[in-house]
Amino acid sequence: MKQITLFFLLLLNQMIFSQSDFNSESYRVNLSDIETNSFKKDSTANALIIYELGNSYVDKNDYRLRTEIKRKIKILNKEGFNKANVSIHLYNKKERKENVKKIVATTYNLINGEVTKTKLQEKDIYREKYDENHTLVKFTLPNIKEGSVITYSYTRISPFMFKYEGWNFQSDIPTLYSEYRTSIPGNWYYNIKLVGGKKLITNTSEIKKNCLEGGRGASADCGNSVYAMKDIPAFIEEDYMTAESNYLARIEYELQTFKGFDGTVNDYTKTWKTVDKEFKTDKDIGKQLRKSINIEDILPVEIINETDLLKKANAVYRYVQENYIWNGDYKIFQDVSIKDLIKNKSGNVSSINILLHNLLKECGIIVKPMLLSTRNNGFATTIFPVISDFNYIIVQATIDDKTYNLDATDPYLSFGDLPFRCLNNYGRLMDFKNGSEWIDIEPARPSNVMYQVKLELDEDEAISGNIISKRTGYHAINHKKSYYQNNQAYLEKLENNYPYIDISDFEVTSDGTTSQDFKESYHIGYNYEDTGDHIYLNPFFVTFFNENPFKLQERTYPIDFGYKDSYYYGFKLHFDDNYTIVESPKDKQITLPNNSGTILFSSQTLGNTISIILNIKFNKAIYEPEYYPYLKEFMSEIVNIQTNSLILLKKK
Template sequence: MTKYLLLPFLFISLSLFSQEQLFNLKDLTVNKAELEATGYSKDATANAFYIYENGYSRFQQGGDYHLLSDYKAKIKILNKEGFKHASIQIRLRKNGSNREKIHDLEAATHFLENGIIQVRRVKPEMIFTEENPEYDVVKFTFPSVQPGAVITYSFQKESPFYFNFESWWFQEDIPKMYSRYLADIPGNYRYNIRKVGTQALDVENNDVKKRCFHIRGIPEPADCMSSEYVMKDIPAFKEEKYLTSRYNFLSRIEYELQEIFIPDGRTKKFTKTWDDVDRELRRDNDLGKQLRKTKWVEGVLPAAISSKSNSLEKAQEIFDFVKNNYRWNGDYKIFQDVSIKELLEEKTGNVSAINILLHNIYVEEGFEVLPLLSSTRENGIPTQLYPVLSEFNYLMVHLTLDEKEYLLDATEKNTNFGITPFRTLNKYGRLLDFENGSSWYQIEPEGISTIILHDSIKLHPDGTATGKSLHSFSGYHALSVKNILEDLKSEEIFEELSNPNPHTMSLAVAQAQSSNKVDLSFDLQNSSQKINDLYYVNPFSFKFFRENPFKLKERTYPIDFGYKDAYTYNISIEIPETHEFVELPENRVIALPEKGGSLHFLTQKIDNQNLMVHCRVYFPLAVYGAGYYPYLQKFFTEMLNIQEQSIIVVREKA
């Protein structure tokens, strides 16, 4: 019997294998089987996928020694949702008279019509270029795109910018069956080569190619390092909540020029050490110059603050003074357009200007401070292998006082002393100490951010219930609520900030704020379900989360909450003296592996008419590795089930 049961599964597996064998993974030639295919066996949710992708980068022989990169791609469009992948954009960098160019662009749509392969080519008049200050974008859309079509395109890019060579992106938001990248680098060019992402290479070959590159004035051709990288069956990168920047995790090969050995014996270095960078930043006309101009802030601080002896209280007042009197204009630009003078005159400036002002006031007042270069969550995590200043887009202030360290950012009015905006919680930054040398600094918010709910509910004989609810937010939860409250009308607060269950209504709302806490209070009216003589009451008027944020089959990147947090819900329920409790929910304790978190759900009868319900969820880590994903997924499902399906049964006494 087992043998016969296995036959259908064996047939399906062989069918999928045969289907994939029919795809041409060698070049852009499109066959009929590719056009007849209706899905991608390794991802049933795919709307489109790459059948074949190939790239080859090398230096131009003679001439200007520009970088030449050939690109070829063949993409299968499965349905209408996949049509967006038939609109192509090719970004071309430019800087003054130097700019990248496109050569030999060819593109075509292949589709079946009455069983015959048809081809519609992209004509020159269908291609246009959008100009921007720092780059141009070549754009075109394939004609006659339809479900089942296969699109192909190829071009050569010529670039004078060989510092970063050509990054190769194996992973995108649609899957790829086959992606191959070749690179020939002359032996006198030395690059830092970095593989990013978790997807493994199927092929990695690095060999010396003899006599591959001709240098003007040198009779003997130079050797090259020839590299081949191949990935197969690359899954789509699917974004989900609690992700910093997708660029931290997309699988790719990156290059950065380290040095060039010039034929006359000289060496030209490009990648510097942090000691080199420290010296350059100190002399820099923007960032370094502004950090040195502490005299510009003389007299800026009110005498009532300046006259105090240095203490934590004074440090907090200085922070509040800058935060409340100078406004961030939304720009980063940490290495340019930095002017303390303009900030003092106009009361508005970019991130660097505001936080350098804070830094300089502290220096002038005799505090121990250093600037901290960092990167926002959206911008990505800077590499620690070697200095890449372009990967930093933020600047904060590090204060040491009474042997305790504080990280400060005065760009937002709702932040408190020692709590930086959520966008800054991105692993680490670089402390700039021009006297003793810079160093890496871990960005880890202290303490636990909390949400605490207290409900007091009274059940009436008709099954309705009324009561009050107090929601208290601290830490980053309080900061988030403060920022949201600025844009909400009073009648919107209940739905936007409380996550009510369907059976809960609010009759009134009130709010109160302090420096590190927000309280919201609601008058409640709840309903219960009556079947025969029994009332079924859900004690949870609110949920900690609207839904399970983790829906992927698999997640290969970390779950980054940004900070540690805890959620507590205490509920007191009073029933009429004419009624009695019949059934209570089961107590539950759920724990994540390796002390990664816990959920406690408890019910306790105080007397015949009063019941206490307690639920606490605790996440002691700010970041969870990808291996935690299935456990967190299940944990959230169970938490939501407890808050949606825990039922108290009440009836009228006989």
């Protein structure tokens, strides 16, 4: 026990010592900042934010929001040189615009034992129009080398108090210390949101009296706050994640209420009750949802005459899928027109799914619209209504007390399935009678991959047989799209993926583009390497994962697969009496913590047949960050099993 305690004390001292090499307590550059050229906590880092400070306040003279920025960065190697390129985004609307002043930037280098300073020149600062509402102010710090320390500071001035400056504590490089100070007059009331799940080491607030003065002796107190984090790891994107904005450690401000010195009050953040009312009467979506449609002008008579509501709903859904094309537009609150959709046969997501909504409603089916934010768009705010968070709309239909989430934008979806882009945890169901509510978004059915391989090794030393596969859920959707869009290219890709086998008699046996599964079968001939009296055979003609997708040292955000799934691979090889099994793969059983995933791998020889089974299950759609090292090892084992599980047969 004493040895363990001593070990952890030594480790703690080493970590403290490694961090003390940099001066993360101030903006001032120390000799140690310049001399230290490695970061032990993250050996992959190309640059490092040693210290950064933001300070936002309202100037009492011109009532403009000022944000002072200071940042000190260490350049560790050439790949970190891009951190010397700085862009400041400025917003403008009509005659009002943001501005930036007091840009000061310096590069520090250690040359022949002497510290040199190179300052940014005014002539090297550029302005660039980004779009109608944004301008970029750009500069690059001079004389950058490996080991340089750069500092820069500036003040952004804004007339837009509704856009109170947020602050990112985290970026794509590690940060030792990040602090944000704010001073907000009591006239302005903001909803303040801390995103990313990281803890603040400093979170203090105090009231400063009479920080802002108005006419006729009016004044306002200010809430002064300080927020700080330290030792923040780099945020690096990896597979199986939703939008970066969901996890990047930061603080955000949403203006709720403004109270003028003259007593006027403006509410900017509304309740869902108010939003429901406005949404119902909205000139775009609300108006289109209220439109009545003569189904005799649109739907075939056989659909209209169908008496089974579920079959009728399926038929209406299929009709919209097949006859109207989504133009890829996510702007759900603009250019919404059922009339134009019917005329042009193409439209945005709102037009298509509102047409579906209205047709189902006219057919006597209970329907409600649901607002979503897609995976790439980030999570919608649940604390208070932020309508701009939503970029997608679907339809919820209720038939015989069972609900179905529907989206007609994808012709390969089965009834009740949603596109993968919609699997973003929850949506807002707009019920205009009882009030809207949050609804969890979950896949309607399981997603599985199953392979059955049966081969024969005959007396002529030829190996051949059949492969049958079946995919369900989202695995089926992806393969349906690939096959039905270009079946020849699909087959060529299949053959190119496995050059050591010859494929013939390929057949798809599932029922069309909207089938709930995708089934295929084909005959193969296996071209193994002739090694005299021995035959080496890898039983995995198909691999579920070609490489481990998890490569980070540490992952601080969830592993979001979107859905639970499983993989099954069954292999059988029958051989005649001229051969015997010399070596076969060893059995393995691996389980993730809390039984959240399993690998079962077994090999069995009975008589002249060897059977191999690999069964992989992911029992969670979303894994918390603490599962990452286990999932990383889990995936490594899957790749290893598929790559190194050899069968050795010997001729008698």
